[in-house]
Amino acid sequence: MSFFGFGQSAEIEVYLDGQENRKTAEVKTEDGKKERLYLYYDGETVSGKVNVCLKKPGSKLEHQGIKIEFIGQIEMFYDRGNHHEFISLVKELARPGDMIAHSSYPFEFSCVEKPFEVYTGANVRLRYFLRVTVIRRLADIMKEVDIAVHTLSSYPEMNNSxxxxxxxxxxxxxxxxxxxxxxxxxxxxxxxxxxxxxxxxxxxxxxxxxxxxxxxxxxxxxxxxxxxxxxxxxxxxxxxxxxxxxxxxxxxxxxxxxxxxxxxxxxxxxxxxxxxxxxxxxxxxxxxxxxxxxxxxKLRKPNLQAPAIMAGTQNLQNTAQQYQQTDDKEDKDEDKEGEEEEVQQPVKEDFLRVQGSQSTDKLDQSGDPFEQRxxxxxxxxxxxxxxxxxxxxxxxxxxxxxxxx
Missing domain, CATH: 2.60.40.640 (Immunoglobulin-like)
Structure with missing residues (x-):
C-alpha cells in the first residue's frame, strides 16, 4: 500500500519475520468488510524489517529520522477525535540524514504484551498495528500495518451446569x-x-x-x-x-x-x-x-527420533519377510477370531440415547447427560x-x- 502526498518521494514496506508460515485470522473492518491479518498472541515477539524505497532512482530523500511504533488502540465510533492507546512502544530506525538509495531497517519488539483480543463491534474497535514514520519538514511519510491478536484461555476448573x-x-x-x-x-x-x-x-x-x-x-x-x-x-x-x-x-x-x-x-x-x-x-x-x-x-509435538525410527523400521521389514510365509496361517486364524469378537461386541454410540429423549424423566434422574455435573x-x-x-x-x-x- 502506498501513501501519496505532497513532496512524497519514497514508499514504505513492512515485512514480518516468518510471515510465510504464520497463521492468519479473519478480522472485520470498520466498514463491515473482512480482511485476513497475521496472527499473534500475548507475549509473542513482533519483529521484521522495514524497507524504504525511493521512487526515482538517483534522487535524494531528506528526513529528520525514521521510527516504528507498536500501538494497541481502542477507538470509540461516537468519539472519533479521541483514540485511547493502552500500548505504545517506539523504536528508532534511523537518525536524521539523507537517503540516496533503497534502505532496509530491522526491528524487534521483544515479548510485547498484548492483553486484549482484537475486536470490531457496533460502537467500538480494538486494534493492534505497526506504524512506520519517515519524519520530514513538510509532510511525513507514514504507513500502518494491522495485526490480529487472539487471547487463549485454559479449560475452566469450575464449570457448573x-x-x-x-x-x-x-x-x-x-x-x-x-x-x-x-x-x-x-x-x-x-x-x-x-x-x-x-x-x-x-x-x-x-x-x-x-x-x-x-x-x-x-x-x-x-x-x-x-x-x-x-x-x-x-x-x-x-x-x-x-x-x-x-x-x-x-x-x-x-x-x-x-x-x-x-x-x-x-x-x-x-x-x-x-x-x-x-x-x-x-x-x-x-x-x-x-x-x-x-x-x-492442539499441536502434535515433533518426533525428534523419526530418522532413527525409519531406519529401524526398514531393518524390521527385511527380517519380517523371512518369517512371513510361516506366519501367514496363524495370522489368518487370529484375524478370524478377532472379527468374531468384534461382531459379538459392537461399539455403543451416543446416538442410542435419542430413544429416551422424549421420555417424561426429569433432568436429575439417573442416566441423564447432566448427572455428572x-x-x-x-x-x-x-x-x-x-x-x-x-x-x-x-x-x-x-x-x-x-x-x-
Whole structure:
C-alpha cells in the first residue's frame, strides 16, 4: 500500500519475520468488510524489517529520522477525535540524514504484551498495528500495518451446569438446564427443557444467542444487542411432563470471547435467550448469561527420533519377510477370531440415547447427560421459580398474565 502526498518521494514496506508460515485470522473492518491479518498472541515477539524505497532512482530523500511504533488502540465510533492507546512502544530506525538509495531497517519488539483480543463491534474497535514514520519538514511519510491478536484461555476448573425453574404464576412452570455455564468458541451447548405446569396455550418456542456490547460509562453508556443465532426448538402446544432437548453448535458463528470491562472502555457479554409465544402472540422470555472463551489449537509435538525410527523400521521389514510365509496361517486364524469378537461386541454410540429423549424423566434422574455435573449455584435453588418477562405491546389481551418481572 502506498501513501501519496505532497513532496512524497519514497514508499514504505513492512515485512514480518516468518510471515510465510504464520497463521492468519479473519478480522472485520470498520466498514463491515473482512480482511485476513497475521496472527499473534500475548507475549509473542513482533519483529521484521522495514524497507524504504525511493521512487526515482538517483534522487535524494531528506528526513529528520525514521521510527516504528507498536500501538494497541481502542477507538470509540461516537468519539472519533479521541483514540485511547493502552500500548505504545517506539523504536528508532534511523537518525536524521539523507537517503540516496533503497534502505532496509530491522526491528524487534521483544515479548510485547498484548492483553486484549482484537475486536470490531457496533460502537467500538480494538486494534493492534505497526506504524512506520519517515519524519520530514513538510509532510511525513507514514504507513500502518494491522495485526490480529487472539487471547487463549485454559479449560475452566469450575464449570457448573445452569439449572433454573422459570414461569408465570399459576399459568406456566418450566425447568431448563444447560450442561455448562462456560463454553469455548467451538463448543456445543446441550440442554433440556421440562414442562412442569402448562395452563396457557403455547404455540412456539425458540432459543437465541444474544451478544450485548456495552461502551462508555455513566450517562454516556451505549448498549447494543445483536442476535447471533436463533433456533426453533418447539412448534406446537406442549403438555405437562414433556421434555424438549436442546443442542446448539457454536462453531458456525462469528463469536468472540467474553470481554469484561476492557481497559474500562467496553464490555462484550453473551446470553442464551429462551422465548415462548402463546396463541395471542404474546412473547415471554428469560435470559441466562454464559461465558465464552477461546481454546488453543492442539499441536502434535515433533518426533525428534523419526530418522532413527525409519531406519529401524526398514531393518524390521527385511527380517519380517523371512518369517512371513510361516506366519501367514496363524495370522489368518487370529484375524478370524478377532472379527468374531468384534461382531459379538459392537461399539455403543451416543446416538442410542435419542430413544429416551422424549421420555417424561426429569433432568436429575439417573442416566441423564447432566448427572455428572455439579448442582447450580446456591443463588438459584431448584425450588425457587423465577418469573419470565413479557415483551411490552406484543399482545392484544393480557388475560391476567402481567404478574411478571
Amino acid at each position: 445452569i439449572k433454573m425453574e422459570v414461569g408465570i404464576e399459576d399459568c406456566l412452570h418450566i425447568e431448563f438446564e444447560y450442561n455448562k455455564s462456560k463454553y469455548h468458541l467451538k463448543d456445543v451447548i446441550v440442554g433440556k427443557i421440562y414442562f412442569l405446569l402448562v395452563r396457557i396455550k403455547i404455540k412456539h418456542m425458540e432459543i437465541a444467542i444474544i451478544k450485548r456490547e456495552t461502551t462508555g460509562s455513566g450517562a454516556s453508556t451505549f448498549t447494543e444487542n445483536t442476535t447471533i443465532a436463533k433456533y426453533e426448538i418447539m412448534d406446537g402446544a406442549p403438555v405437562r411432563g414433556e421434555s424438549i432437548p436442546i443442542r446448539v453448535f457454536l462453531a458456525g458463528y462469528e463469536l468472540t470471547p467474553t470481554m469484561r470491562d476492557i481497559n474500562k472502555k467496553f464490555s462484550v457479554r453473551y446470553f442464551l435467550n429462551l422465548v415462548l409465544m402463546d396463541t395471542e402472540d404474546r412473547r415471554y422470555f428469560k435470559q441466562q448469561e454464559i461465558t465464552l472463551w477461546r481454546k488453543g489449537d 455439579e448442582e447450580s449455584p446456591k443463588e438459584s435453588p431448584e425450588n425457587q421459580i423465577h418469573n419470565m418477562t413479557r415483551e411490552a405491546g406484543d399482545g392484544q389481551n393480557d388475560n391476567g398474565n402481567d404478574s411478571l418481572e
